[in-house]
Amino acid sequence: MSEKVSPLRQPTAPDSAAALVREVAGLIIAALNLEVAPGDIDPDAPLYGEGLGLDSIDILEIALVVSKQYGVQLRADSEENVRIFGSLRQLADYITAHRTK
Amino acid sequence: MPILARQFLADLTRVAQVLGPGAHVLNACADRYHFTVGLAASLVSGKVSLLPSTHTPEVIRQLSAFAPDVICLTDQADCDIDLPRVPFPGGAALAANPAPVPAIDTAQLAACVFTSGSTGTPLPYRKTWGRLIACVREEAQRLGLSAGTSCAIVATVPPQHMYGFESSVLLALGCGHALCAERPFYPADIAAVLAAVPRPRILISTPIHLRALLESGIALPPADLIVSSTAALAQQLAAEVEQRFNTRLLEIYGSTETGQISVRRPTHTPEWRLWPGVTLSVRDGETWAQGGHIEQPTRMCDVLEVTGPGSFLLHGRVADLVNIAGKRSSLAYLNHQLNSIPGVLDGAFFHFDDPRASHAGVARVAACVVAPELDAAGVVQELRRRIDPVFLPRPLLFVARLPRNSTGKLPQEALRSLAATHLKSA
Numbered sequence: 001m002s003e004k005v006s007p008l009r010q011p012t013a014p015d016s017a018a019a020l021v022r023e024v025a026g027l028i029i030a031a032l033n034l035e036v037a038p039g040d041i042d043p044d045a046p047l048y049g050e051g052l053g054l055d056s057i058d059i060l061e062i063a064l065v066v067s068k069q070y071g072v073q074l075r076a077d078s079e080e081n082v083r084i085f086g087s088l089r090q091l092a093d094y095i096t097a098h099r100t101k
Numbered sequence: 102m103p104i105l106a107r108q109f110l111a112d113l114t115r116v117a118q119v120l121g122p123g124a125h126v127l128n129a130c131a132d133r134y135h136f137t138v139g140l141a142a143s144l145v146s147g148k149v150s151l152l153p154s155t156h157t158p159e160v161i162r163q164l165s166a167f168a169p170d171v172i173c174l175t176d177q178a179d180c181d182i183d184l185p186r187v188p189f190p191g192g193a194a195l196a197a198n199p200a201p202v203p204a205i206d207t208a209q210l211a212a213c214v215f216t217s218g219s220t221g222t223p224l225p226y227r228k229t230w231g232r233l234i235a236c237v238r239e240e241a242q243r244l245g246l247s248a249g250t251s252c253a254i255v256a257t258v259p260p261q262h263m264y265g266f267e268s269s270v271l272l273a274l275g276c277g278h279a280l281c282a283e284r285p286f287y288p289a290d291i292a293a294v295l296a297a298v299p300r301p302r303i304l305i306s307t308p309i310h311l312r313a314l315l316e317s318g319i320a321l322p323p324a325d326l327i328v329s330s331t332a333a334l335a336q337q338l339a340a341e342v343e344q345r346f347n348t349r350l351l352e353i354y355g356s357t358e359t360g361q362i363s364v365r366r367p368t369h370t371p372e373w374r375l376w377p378g379v380t381l382s383v384r385d386g387e388t389w390a391q392g393g394h395i396e397q398p399t400r401m402c403d404v405l406e407v408t409g410p411g412s413f414l415l416h417g418r419v420a421d422l423v424n425i426a427g428k429r430s431s432l433a434y435l436n437h438q439l440n441s442i443p444g445v446l447d448g449a450f451f452h453f454d455d456p457r458a459s460h461a462g463v464a465r466v467a468a469c470v471v472a473p474e475l476d477a478a479g480v481v482q483e484l485r486r487r488i489d490p491v492f493l494p495r496p497l498l499f500v501a502r503l504p505r506n507s508t509g510k511l512p513q514e515a516l517r518s519l520a521a522t523h524l525k526s527a
Contacts, residue, residue: 073289
């Protein structure tokens with residue numbers, strides 16, 4: 001799934017994709033005050049439940065940070081929502097495809 | 102697309118036919134309409150709905166010990182609750198003649214809610230239909246929902262939680278209002294669902310969702326009433342909610358054991374008004390609630406100051422209690438679970454308001470653990486099987502020994518300063 005690229009956008013260059021993954025990791029850590037370094041989050045591990053161990057309160061907090069930083073309003077009414085929080089990389093991919101700032 | 106009463110009556114008859122012979126139902130339906138049909142189907146079949154606050158494997162195991170005949174009614178294809186599962190039946194054939202509206206005996210046992218006991222066994226609280234409905238009819242009055250005008254109820258809280266159960270499902274069933282099947286989560290979802298239902302419409306929510314709504318910066322549709330519960334709402338946030346939605350915000354206070362017992366408008370007064378018939382009394386420094394719809398005198402888990410007949414002030418939780426996002430537990434219960442993990446030699450949870458946290462309004466719990474053979478992932482994985490994830494420790498600190506005093510007691514303050522030292526050096 002993570003290879004999937006929105007037809008609306010050009011595929012992101014690999015190094016800028018990796019930079020966004022690190023940037024989003026940093027935002028999550030700051031927002032949730034997690035005891036890890038950005039590089040310690042496995043970009044392909046689930047954010048919710050097992051993995052990073054976030055719950056729905058955290059997800060709401062991340063959604064808020066993402067909307068402020070990138071202008072992306074997350075919605076739960078699509079199949080995509082499960083995928084978005086499937087991993088850090090998938091969240092970053094979603095932001096890349098939908099960011100307005 | 103609106104669902105008419107005759108469709109509801111047809112649906113509940115259909116669901117009642119698949120519930121089987123047992124007397125207990127764990128209604129795990131995520132869709133609020135499905136949940137409500139499941140509740141009504143259980144009621145007409147004389148079955149009791151079990152409403153635990155969480156569905157961890159440990160709680161499910163205890164639930165089947167409490168009621169061995171319990172089945173799980175679910176509308177989720179990936180439901181992994183370890184009970185005999187009954188899928189919510191699809192298909193929606195309407196009978197030629199509408200079924201009659203069933204009458205439910207007020208004395209019928211309708212639901213059983215649970216709180217976590219300190220020994221690790223959930224304590225059941227039985228709810229009869231008549232008292233549940235009496236409580237929400239009082240709520241409708243207090244919220245100013247006039248009889249005869251049907252409101253659309255949108256709720257961000259699950260129907261299985263006592264607050265959502267009362268203020269969305271029962272308020273609709275018992276007082277002639279309409280409920281919205283969705284449970285919107287993100288700010289954009291809440292705004293969209295609210296905008297899609299006709300006025301008058303009310304939003305049943307929590308401080309966490311309301312804060313997210315305001316901070317998201319999205320356009321908010323007008324609402325006719327906002328209700329908040331599960332935790333006290335900061336006065337400033339309350340004022341902002343009223344301003345942005347251009348309506349009243351009312352707060353409800355209650356507990357799983359008592360149901361809701363009081364209301365206030367925080368922008369007007371800090372004082373709570375009790376439901377008529379409900380009284381508070383203080384014994385040995387503890388506040389007890391009784392009377393009205395309350396099934397039995399109940400010790401309240403918050404520090405309440407009685408300010409007059411029918412009114413009180415809320416001064417926060419009793420020290421041992423933990424309340425995160427409307428889920429309640431106690432330090433004693435969490436400690437019991439932590440220390441039951443093989444390899445944990447000693448361990449304790451404590452209240453820890455990390456000053457660096459930007460998670461306003463959500464105070465998590467932390468824990469120190471002595472477990473030389475285990476790692477953090479292992480301890481968290483074991484805890485996840487036993488307790489609701491909102492209570493997972495943040496942070497979980499590994500220490501050589503806990504700061505017990507000479508009598509073996511573990512002062513909360515000592516744990517907090519140990520944690521602060523640990524974090525500083527990290």
